[in-house]
Amino acid sequence: MGTLLEVKHLNKHFNVASGTLFAVDNVSFSIDEGNTLGIVGESGCGKSTLGRAILRLHEPTSGRVIFDGMDVTSFNDEEMRQMRRHMQIIFQDPYSSLNPRLTISQSIEEPLRVFQKYMGDRERKARVEELMELVGLSARSYNAYPHEFDGGRRQRVVIARTLAVNPKFVVCDEPVSALDVSVQAQILNLMVDLREKMGLTYIFISHDLSVVRYISDNVGVMYMGQMVEFASKKDIFDDPAHPYTHALMSAIPSIEVGRRRMILKGEIVSPINPKPGCRFSARCPFVKEVCVARDVPIEEIAPGHYCACARHKEIKGLPFVYAN
Numbered sequence: 001m002g003t004l005l006e007v008k009h010l011n012k013h014f015n016v017a018s019g020t021l022f023a024v025d026n027v028s029f030s031i032d033e034g035n036t037l038g039i040v041g042e043s044g045c046g047k048s049t050l051g052r053a054i055l056r057l058h059e060p061t062s063g064r065v066i067f068d069g070m071d072v073t074s075f076n077d078e079e080m081r082q083m084r085r086h087m088q089i090i091f092q093d094p095y096s097s098l099n100p101r102l103t104i105s106q107s108i109e110e111p112l113r114v115f116q117k118y119m120g121d122r123e124r125k126a127r128v129e130e131l132m133e134l135v136g137l138s139a140r141s142y143n144a145y146p147h148e149f150d151g152g153r154r155q156r157v158v159i160a161r162t163l164a165v166n167p168k169f170v171v172c173d174e175p176v177s178a179l180d181v182s183v184q185a186q187i188l189n190l191m192v193d194l195r196e197k198m199g200l201t202y203i204f205i206s207h208d209l210s211v212v213r214y215i216s217d218n219v220g221v222m223y224m225g226q227m228v229e230f231a232s233k234k235d236i237f238d239d240p241a242h243p244y245t246h247a248l249m250s251a252i253p254s255i256e257v258g259r260r261r262m263i264l265k266g267e268i269v270s271p272i273n274p275k276p277g278c279r280f281s282a283r284c285p286f287v288k289e290v291c292v293a294r295d296v297p298i299e300e301i302a303p304g305h306y307c308a309c310a311r312h313k314e315i316k317g318l319p320f321v322y323a324n
């Protein structure tokens, strides 16, 4: 399996009243075809901005996005419009992603009308029916409107519309977070099935670590716009190297009695005009001079395992600061 997506030194900065906000700050990684990269990190760390910058829904400030061997950051508007057929995005809220005035079938056929203009009416109808079946929607819903559907079925419609033009790559931005817990698993299973059937490659953004653990091959941990750790799912969950990843992991709800949680002290530093040094240093129990003196680049600490911590070797195996 070859590399499908390469992100190189991607930056997305926003100019805000009090300065420059580093929403995505020098992020690099790659994804192999057919794999799923989970992206985790707390609210505001830049997960959605990263997803949008890759698709150029937010124009990157700098850096490159290489998709299927092509530098899409150099594409003009028309080239990018054509490329979107292969690079899609699913958002969290299936309520606002569907036009309430269109029937389910009209929503699903919209991308076909845009990208496959020469498709005849009968062929298009057959394709819509095929897609509805693929995502588990009954043919009886063909003329239904979104308000007649619950969140789970709406997200199925969104998925059918997303897959209508056979994309290779989908950014899934919290696709199950707005759904009832009881339907989350159904939609997740559907997304896994479709990935296998259609050979899809996903970036799967979620704040829910159990969801990420279920669906991902590799996981990237973001903190204040930066990727602080990137590794196989196994390494991230079983052998995390960055203190922030440890903190995230210890916050996973557990039925173990007396499980201890890491309490993060210190303030969250603003992503506006950040000072040099590790962004996590203000909250890190292991902070030393070396952490604040200069930026800490992400480096490969073991094959396929990347971490941005100046002290990762010294702190390996040390007990973390826990509180009950």
Ligand SMILES: Nc1ncnc2c1ncn2[C@@H]1O[C@H](COP(=O)(O)OP(=O)(O)OP(=O)(O)O)[C@@H](O)[C@H]1O
Binding pocket: 014, 016, 021, 023, 041, 042, 043, 044, 045, 046, 047, 048, 049, 050, 207, 271
């Ligand atoms: N259009 C914008 N203009 C200015 N700042 C923005 C804009 N979009 C996002 N930001 C800022 O960029 C940072 C990253 O936001 P982003 O939405 O990517 O975070 P996130 O990790 O997706 O958070 P959440 O988990 O809440 O969805 C935040 O500080 C946010 O306020």
Ligand SMILES: [Mg+2]
Binding pocket: 047, 048, 049
């Ligand atoms: Mg988001």
